[in-house]
Amino acid sequence: MNFIEIKDVVKQYDGHLALDRVSMDVPEGIIYGLLGPNGAGKTSLIRIINMITKPDSGEVLLGGKPLQPSDVAQIGYLPEERGLYKKMKVGDHIVYLARLKGVDKATAVQRMNQWLERFDLTEWRDKKVEALSKGMQQKVQFIATVIHEPRLLIFDEPFSGFDPVNAEQLKQEILRLKDQGSTILFSTHNMESVEAICERITLINSARVVLEGSVAAIKQEHKKHLYEIEQVDRAATLPTNDTLYSIEQTTRNSTLIRLNDGVASRDVISWLNEHVQLAGFHELLPSMNEIFIETVKALKS
Amino acid sequence: MNNLGLIIKREYMSIVGRKSFLVMTLLIPIIIVICMLIPVLLTKMNNESATETQQVTVIDETGSLAQAVKNTPAFNFVTLQGDENKPTDARQFYEKAGSSVDAIVVIPRDVLDKQQVTVYSENTVSPALLKHLEECLTDTLEGAKIAAYDVPELKKIMKDCEVELDVQSVKWDANGEENSSSTTAAMIFGIALSFITYMFVIMYGAMIMNSVIEEKTNRIVEVIVSSCTPFQLMMGKIIGVALVGLTQFAIWVLIIGAVVGITGLSVGGVGSDGIAAVLQAVGSINITYILICFVIYFIGGYLLYASLFAGFGSAVDQASDASQFSTPIIMIMIIALYAGMACMENPNGTMAMWCSIIPFTSPIVMMVRLPYGVPFLQLALSIVLLYATAAFMIWISSRIYRTGILLYGKKHSLKEIFKWIK
Numbered sequence: 001m002n003f004i005e006i007k008d009v010v011k012q013y014d015g016h017l018a019l020d021r022v023s024m025d026v027p028e029g030i031i032y033g034l035l036g037p038n039g040a041g042k043t044s045l046i047r048i049i050n051m052i053t054k055p056d057s058g059e060v061l062l063g064g065k066p067l068q069p070s071d072v073a074q075i076g077y078l079p080e081e082r083g084l085y086k087k088m089k090v091g092d093h094i095v096y097l098a099r100l101k102g103v104d105k106a107t108a109v110q111r112m113n114q115w116l117e118r119f120d121l122t123e124w125r126d127k128k129v130e131a132l133s134k135g136m137q138q139k140v141q142f143i144a145t146v147i148h149e150p151r152l153l154i155f156d157e158p159f160s161g162f163d164p165v166n167a168e169q170l171k172q173e174i175l176r177l178k179d180q181g182s183t184i185l186f187s188t189h190n191m192e193s194v195e196a197i198c199e200r201i202t203l204i205n206s207a208r209v210v211l212e213g214s215v216a217a218i219k220q221e222h223k224k225h226l227y228e229i230e231q232v233d234r235a236a237t238l239p240t241n242d243t244l245y246s247i248e249q250t251t252r253n254s255t256l257i258r259l260n261d262g263v264a265s266r267d268v269i270s271w272l273n274e275h276v277q278l279a280g281f282h283e284l285l286p287s288m289n290e291i292f293i294e295t296v297k298a299l300k301s
Numbered sequence: 302m303n304n305l306g307l308i309i310k311r312e313y314m315s316i317v318g319r320k321s322f323l324v325m326t327l328l329i330p331i332i333i334v335i336c337m338l339i340p341v342l343l344t345k346m347n348n349e350s351a352t353e354t355q356q357v358t359v360i361d362e363t364g365s366l367a368q369a370v371k372n373t374p375a376f377n378f379v380t381l382q383g384d385e386n387k388p389t390d391a392r393q394f395y396e397k398a399g400s401s402v403d404a405i406v407v408i409p410r411d412v413l414d415k416q417q418v419t420v421y422s423e424n425t426v427s428p429a430l431l432k433h434l435e436e437c438l439t440d441t442l443e444g445a446k447i448a449a450y451d452v453p454e455l456k457k458i459m460k461d462c463e464v465e466l467d468v469q470s471v472k473w474d475a476n477g478e479e480n481s482s483s484t485t486a487a488m489i490f491g492i493a494l495s496f497i498t499y500m501f502v503i504m505y506g507a508m509i510m511n512s513v514i515e516e517k518t519n520r521i522v523e524v525i526v527s528s529c530t531p532f533q534l535m536m537g538k539i540i541g542v543a544l545v546g547l548t549q550f551a552i553w554v555l556i557i558g559a560v561v562g563i564t565g566l567s568v569g570g571v572g573s574d575g576i577a578a579v580l581q582a583v584g585s586i587n588i589t590y591i592l593i594c595f596v597i598y599f600i601g602g603y604l605l606y607a608s609l610f611a612g613f614g615s616a617v618d619q620a621s622d623a624s625q626f627s628t629p630i631i632m633i634m635i636i637a638l639y640a641g642m643a644c645m646e647n648p649n650g651t652m653a654m655w656c657s658i659i660p661f662t663s664p665i666v667m668m669v670r671l672p673y674g675v676p677f678l679q680l681a682l683s684i685v686l687l688y689a690t691a692a693f694m695i696w697i698s699s700r701i702y703r704t705g706i707l708l709y710g711k712k713h714s715l716k717e718i719f720k721w722i723k
Binding site for chain 2: 014047050051052069072075077079081082083084085086087088096097099100101102141144
């Protein structure tokens with residue numbers, strides 16, 4: 001069953017259409033990518049799921065039921081524009097945000113201590129937020145996002161502002177939360193960062209959904225029949241065969257070929273085996289970035 | 302509702318927990334006390350600094366008036382008999398006396414006709430000396446003049462003729478019973494309440510605005526509104542800051558009460574007499590009635606203006622841009638304050654009536670009018686209008702607020718802001 005169902009959501013700001021009949025289904029327990037360039041409408045959609053704004057029309061179902069104010073306790077949200085009260089103590093701050101989400105005080109304090117320990121921040125508990133480095137503040141924000149153990153986690157550009165080490169730690173935590181059964185909605189304009197961890201994606205451009213599906217399927221759908229070939233004799237040039245393929249590019253160690261329409265890779269391999277000594281033969285799938293650029297270009301023309 | 306409580310608590314603690322709050326709360330009464338004490342101390346110091354007694358020579362041509370001039374700690378008078386036939390040459394005398402004399406007073410023989418006495422000195426003559434001479438000589442000269450008419454008991458007759466008019470204001474209440482009230486006390490009481498409302502709204506309204514801007518520049522606001530509604534956040538702020546203000550006021554009342562009590566005791570009879578007089582004067586006004594009205598207007602006025610500060614604060618992106626919106630709000634308040642002062646002259650006039658009904662000025666102007674008595678219908682209309690407008694302003698501000706807090710990095714014109722309300 002789909003955990004979130006978004007049906008024909010329309011949102012208009014001041015004469016500018018931010019979301020144009022957007023629909024999206026997020027199955028439970030996966031990491032779902034919401035992709036698109038800046039200004040495409042991602043944040044508008046996320047704010048609607050968070051009940052920060054209301055859609056002009058359309059509806060959002062959570063677990064099969066329309067969103068209700070009490071559902072905020074089931075959602076954890078790390079916005080792109082995020083910050084903390086600088087003058088508050090770290091521990092108090094986390095407990096305050098947890099209690100706003102409906103966690104009772106004792107539980108909030110207990111979980112806060114566990115999480116601070118997990119991130120090696122225990123000694124900072126009674127320090128003011130402004131004394132923390134930016135990376136540490138980001139960790140505190142992450143703790144505040146997940147401390148009420150929400151079933152749905154929404155991260156808007158989560159890795160911005162993290163250094164590579166902390167970004168990796170954050171990624172591991174997100175994967176761990178997924179294993180524990182949380183559904184994770186991941187919004188970013190950085191296509192590559194998502195490719196590795198998202199199972200399904202929705203691509204939004206100019207307020208419209210332009211692509212939807214599982215990452216693997218989308219890549220298959222957009223493949224260009226490009227193959228990279230390595231020979232044992234690295235200096236040797238690849239023989240041409242106009243009926244089977246065309247050579248796209250030759251580099252020092254490998255050759256890039258494009259298979260002609262209707263040609264199976266099996267036939268190419270057997271033909272090549274007769275003429276050269278193959279060291280490697282593998283398909284090059286397009287990156288999400290390439291797919292995105294191609295899709296947008298196709299829409300424009 | 303639980304969230305509203307949490308927000309109020311955080312807002313309250315975030316201000317009260319700061320060191321600057323404690324410092325300001327303690328400093329302001331000290332500054333006020335110092336400001337009140339400085340004039341008193343200066344006068345006292347001035348009197349004490351004149352320890353060096355000035356030597357003043359009085360040349361009395363009449364031969365009888367000099368004795369009326371009494372010595373004081375500051376001035377020592379030496380009387381010399383002047384020549385009755387020839388005008389005194391003060392300059393000549395001064396040169397002879399040298400530096401042992403600070404000033405010379407000449408009482409001419411025709412002083413009764415000319416009513417003039419001259420003081421000669423090389424330095425500027427101190428006002429204290431002039432005042433002292435005037436006090437000493439006027440009564441004596443008056444007495445001498447009266448005596449010159451030679452009417453028996455003329456002095457007593459004149460005393461009987463003196464009139465010091467005491468205008469007492471008596472107001473009939475609904476039953477036609479007399480109800481004397483002190484106009485001055487009423488006026489002071491009313492204007493004091495106006496000032497309290499004005500000060501409170503300006504100080505804590507600005508505090509709300511800063512708090513809104515701070516949340517926006519901190520970028521925390523989106524995290525918070527994913528857990529509660531923008532309306533809860535705004536109201537939590539308004540109520541939290543009001544509680545901060547009430548705490549601060551309570552501390553001040555305690556401190557000032559303690560200071561007045563202590564000085565009253567140490568000064569003794571004068572202080573307690575003064576306080577008793579004030580209490581009596583105030584007691585003649587219906588104090589409970591006015592205080593209840595004050596609380597009603599105070600809350601209504603605060604909500605009205607505080608919501609405006611919160612709403613427009615949300616449209617500001619940086620604290621330095623805040624004055625663009627806070628200035629017009631403060632201007633309205635200042636107009637209200639001036640209207641209130643103008644209404645003191647004529648508390649039942651047309652302007653006073655309208656200003657005490659219009660919601661933006663009524664919390665201040667009505668306080669001035671109340672001690673003089675306001676018809677119940679006007680009062681009821683004014684309160685209903687005030688609360689209706691406050692509710693409307695809270696609604697409008699919450700609509701501005703929920704849009705404004707999430708729009709970063711842009712300056713917004715009033716025109717845009719009005720669009721958000723729709």
